[in-house]
Amino acid sequence: MEAGGDDAGRAAAARVARLAARDPLMRLLGIEGAAGGPGRAVVSLTVGDHHLNFNGTCHGGVTFALADAAFGLASNSHGVIAAAIDAHITYQVAVKPGDTLTATAVEASRTRKLGVYRIDVTRGDGALVSTFTGTVYVTDRPNEPQAEVRRPASPSPPRRRRS
Amino acid sequence: MEAGGDDAGRAAAARVARLAARDPLMRLLGIEGAAGGPGRAVVSLTVGDHHLNFNGTCHGGVTFALADAAFGLASNSHGVIAAAIDAHITYQVAVKPGDTLTATAVEASRTRKLGVYRIDVTRGDGALVSTFTGTVYVTDRPNEPQAEVRRPASPSPPRRRRS
Amino acid sequence: MEAGGDDAGRAAAARVARLAARDPLMRLLGIEGAAGGPGRAVVSLTVGDHHLNFNGTCHGGVTFALADAAFGLASNSHGVIAAAIDAHITYQVAVKPGDTLTATAVEASRTRKLGVYRIDVTRGDGALVSTFTGTVYVTDRPNEPQAEVRRPASPSPPRRRRS
């Protein structure tokens, strides 16, 4: 759909930033820095005491949520709602308070109805913390008010969309 | 290790409750009601606005974290630290603010070094929201001060551990 | 779609048997005994020397293929083509030549477009060998000539389908 040109890249990057800015869970967990492009997103988080499990290490749910945030942004970067079907994560190394984690999502494949994304989660020292693979079901509903998506500066009335 | 008798069951249930009570992420997300037993745990969460994603439905990371909490409690219910190796989750139905989700973990298998757990996440109306499968690496380190684990009522000083 | 009544159950069971009978890989690997019903299938295999890996135990690909056969039959038991999107398998115990493995698939959920199936693989002694979870994309194309599906003994011409 997007030709990968500079305009498409800028539009996708701007969309990723807007979507991230209105994501409540990202705010709750302190997930930041959503950079992106067509089919791509990068987010990060610094592990605090509230992110730990009862064994004193970073909760697996936090690492997953970080990867999942990158997955959601990358798969929604094309402008239509993509809903997660499944995800798989591996945990390689323990993560401690003070560590900064970065999740980088890339699009492995995308058809009209399905998309597959791979996300690497790395620690500040470069260690690979987790590998994550997620699949989405692609809808035809825009994930933003359509006027913004198609022609942000246009004075003409937006076309109808599904509420 | 645990014979499955009433005493073992009560000890595991008490341990699950204690582990849950000291889990910071469960508190942050509002995960509650940790019932359990040997290899089993049940937790729940009512979805609020802070649990949503940018599309206005429950964030996949929240559903995962709920299942992961049950997984962590069930796999640590035997008294030694069990560390997650990998997890897989499917997403079947959308979850909205106000829905209550319950995650129920059971032990599919457990050997000296590895354990496999299956977690069902259901919605208040009984719909199956997610299926989750997780594997742990079983260590020989206790996940609580040993005196509590071995003889809760003992007046003798606990032995040192986990230096 | 299928009401779960006796007729629907018999039709699904018959379809599972017909689909299994024309599956080349099942024949190549010696997968047998396809029993089934709406959303359900059971198949089995006795491990021979040709099923082993270089370490002399049953190849993970064989255990997966057995579970996958049950998954494919269960997800196609309703009469339309269901295509696998993803699958996850765990391996709990080693399997040796002479062991008989049985894979039992059940439908965890099914919507208009997606279905989730859980498959247990057990050994002859009852040990749980593998847990398998698979998701399919449901099409509207019949997986058999429609006359057979709807009225096997009817002399009337089949209705047109699959335009």
Added chain:
Amino acid sequence: MEAGGDDAGRAAAARVARLAARDPLMRLLGIEGAAGGPGRAVVSLTVGDHHLNFNGTCHGGVTFALADAAFGLASNSHGVIAAAIDAHITYQVAVKPGDTLTATAVEASRTRKLGVYRIDVTRGDGALVSTFTGTVYVTDRPNEPQAEVRRPASPSPPRRRRS
């Protein structure tokens, strides 16, 4: 363990070739061309009629087995038995008779006890057919007679190993 130098690379490549040569399932399915190195392996297969499912496309179990063969060779390339714990696969595009599939395995991480591998399966035209992620439990038992592993040209008698 292996320094990644030329000698280690050649030894691992030779080991991958020897392991592949004695793998019965690879022979049964027609999986060929095992190239490899430390933590790496590449295998391929041309899809024939015996590899199909009842819908006439390549059976998911065949695609998995191909990826799993690469996974097994890569994870055993260091000389000790590595046993699969779990695996996840996605299916992106249909595969037809005559297509050639290639599976390429790389080591995402390896600790003393656990290893994570990622495998891409591609079609002859370059399309990504499947992404596969697998985890192994690393043992300390050699996967070949030890003399070969340690000193291939030695005239001294091999030390005893576990049969």
